[in-house]
Amino acid sequence: MLIYKIFRAAEWAELDQAGESLGAPVDRADGFIHFSTAAQAPETAAKHFAGEDGLVLAALDRDALGEALKWEPSRGGQLFPHLYRALKRGEVLWSKPLPLVDGRHAFPEDME
Template sequence: MLIYKIFRADEWAAFDTQGETLGAAIDLSDGFIHFSTAEQAAETAAKHFAGVEGLMLLAFDTETLGDALKWEVSRGDALFPHLFRALKRSEMLWVKPLPFVDGAHQFPEDLA
């Protein structure tokens, strides 16, 4: 199963350069890296990144993240994937821009 991480441009640049990350400021504060499923990603973008341009959408396979990936109840009592360790760039399947057009982020059509 694929899960997704949304990064601001500077967060993505640091992750790309350093090869691993403990996440964005909210991740550091909460003590884990927040991910979303395909069904949750658009709402996550609207809620936490409203109006933000230059976002990047990163895809990861849950099977490669191991036992440190936990599914926990969050927004709307839905289960969200949370990673309790550093994320490695080598674990990423792909990265795509998440353009902000006409008041909403435009997700890839093939988001699965």
């Protein structure tokens, strides 16, 4: 199963250059890196990244993240994946731009 992380351009550049990241400021403040499933990602984008352009969507294999990945209740009681360690660039299977189209983020059609 793939899980997804939405990055702002500067956050993606940090991960890409440094090889690892503790995530966005909200991730660092919460003590874990927030991820979403394919079904949750559009709502995450709308709620936390409304109107932001220049985003990057990264896909990761949940099983490859090991025991540091925990599924915990969040929005509306849904279980969300949270990573309790630094994310390594090599764990990203693919990344794609997440453009704004008519005010909404256009997600790839091939998300699982």
